Amino acid sequence: MSETLANSTVREGDAGSDVAPRGTPVGSVGNVPxxxxGQAPPHLRTKTQLAADRLTVTEEQEKAPLAYIRTRDYGDVPLHDPAAAVKMRPLPSSTKARMAARRTCPECGKVRTVILRGPCSVCRERAEKERQRLLARTCAGCSTVRERPYSKEHxxxxxxxxxxxxxxxxRIEAWLAEVTVCAGDDCTKRLGSKKAARTWLNERDWLLRPERTDLPDGFSGRPGWERRCPPCQEAYDTEQERLRAETQARYERQERERREAEARAAEERKRWAAAALADPDVLVLDTETTGLDDDARIVELAVLTARGEVLLDTLLNPGVPVPDDAAAIHGITTDALVGATTFSDVLVQLTGLLDxxxxxxxxxxxxVGRLRHELTLHYLDRSAAxxxxEEAQAWAREQAATWLGAMQFEDxxxxYSDWVGEWSEYHGNNRWQALDGGHRAAGDCRAVLDCLHAMGESRGSEPSEGS
Structure with missing residues (x-):
């Protein structure tokens, strides 16, 4: 505890005195005030104050403090009677040596007040100053070290x-030779003298100067050096304008093509949803599981037709407890699955429905990942004794893959998320939409049908003209 807390609870000369409390309790913890x-009895001490006097509280004192003091940073701090405290046992010499070694600087060998993880701050500052002095005496070109520091300028x-x-x-001569000749293609016209260009280069504050009209030939009123003669500059500006126009036209064409592609994709999604609702060979499947892990088990399975007819809606006993966080979402507890059928029992019916x-x-x-896991476990139980x-697991995975490969699953x-079109800058695509089906298998299947109706409601099963 901080020294401020100690000063707030004890006054000099009050230790052990039996005086009345300086304040009235503001509350209680059990029966302890x-x-x-700053209002606690002055003869009481915190554990930190007792430790400063090499005292420690007994187990009885720890369990039954005499009072508490309410602090902003530490909450209610217990107070104890120093008369009932016991002297701390002195530390062994080996422990003291280890503690001192952790606070000893490896450079100067002095014992500091804090634990060190390398040289102390004094040694680090000394080493940094020495490094700066050595750097000042080292040539930046050839790394030659001399006694006197080199010029700070170079x-x-x-x-x-x-x-x-x-x-x-x-470099300056090459620049002067370049800027005093027109930069236009196949143009060798002089833009000014090298003396004028050198003068312009030496004026370090030329960017801050106002426009001037007394500049020599080759300079403009703007703070900069003209690189082209007037005819070449005019041709250059014309070419740049043409390039800008081409870029703008290309951008507009790409935007038009993108909008047309989005319109075609939206029309295709509507066509797909409407066709799925009208197709008698379309089914909707959903599962509820024990979690989101790779080894999560299915606890409920439902299969509906595109018209909403229930073909399969059953609870499945996974043989493992249902975690509380999963049960809180779908409401299916371990007790609710007692006596329920298993995945292996409904596999033949499920295969006949989806085939x-x-x-x-x-x-x-x-x-599909949950189905793969259940199928693997099913075939693993039926593998050759x-x-x-390893052979049994490989065979089970192969059989599960064969079963899934014979089915036609569509997402x-x-x-639907693309149809909603809620763009996410973080993911770089449309945000996935949550399915509002109540987190039960049959309810989620009906919610999927609602999504299909929403996507295909603007058109019938027949394609529109021009699509």
Whole structure:
């Protein structure tokens, strides 16, 4: 506890004195009074204050404090009588040595007040100053170290400074030769003298100067150097305008093509939804599971026709408890599945319903994954007894893949989310829409049919003209 807390509860010379409380309790914890800040009995101490005097509370004191003091940062802090406290046992010399070693600087060997993870701050500052002094005496070009610091302007030795200036002069000469000749194609007209260009280059504050009319030939009223003669500049501006027009036309064409593609995709989604509702070979499937993990089990399975007729709606006993968080979502508890049928018991019926039919699923990747897991477990139970575990698992996975490959599953979530069109900048596509079906298998199947009706309501089963 902080020293401020200690000063707020104890006055100098009051230790052990039996005086009346300085304040009235502001509350209680059980039958123990709670005092406000600075109003606690002065003879009581916190555990931090007792530790400063090498005292510690007993187990009885820990369980039954005499009072509490209410603080803003630490809550209600218990207070104890120092007369009932016991002296702390002295630390073993080995423990003291280990504690001191953790606070010892490896550079200077001094023991600091805090635990160190490397050199102390004094040694780090000394090393940084030495590094800066060495850097000032090291040539930035050839890394030669000398006794005196180099010039702060360039930090180079004489030879490296000469080389640096020669390179700078060469760059300036190349620039002067380039800017004093028109940059237009096949044009060699002079734009001004090198002296004028050098003067312009040496004026470091030219960007801040107002427009001038007394500039030599080759300069404009703007703060910059003209790179083309007037005829070439006019031709350049014309070409740039043409390029801008082409870019704008290309952008407008791409936008038009994108809108047309979106319109075709929207029309295709409507056509697909309307055709699915009118197709007698279309079924809707949904499952409820024990969770979202890869080993989650199916606890409810429903299959409906496109007209809403229930072909299968049953609870399935997965043989494992249903987690509370999953049961809180769909309401199917472990007790509700006692005596329910299993996935293996309904597999033949499910196979007969889905065989040769189009099966629509909202987020088919998840439900198909749960079906794959259940099928794998089903075939694993029926694998040959003499097969090894690895062979049995490989055979079960192969049989599950064969079963799923014979079915025709189609997803509804992606087309419906694209139909809603709630764009997500984070994901870079349309946001997936939640299915409002009450989190029960049959209810979710009916919600899928509602999505199909919403997508295809603007058109019948026949395609519109011109599509």
């Amino acid at each position: 709670v005092y406000g800040w 930090r180079r030795c004489q030879d490296c400074r000469k080389e640096q200036l020669e390179k700078k002069r060469a 040769g039919k189009r099966c629509l699923i909202y987020n088919k990747w998840y439900d 003499e097969a090894t575990e 509804v979530m992606i087309p």
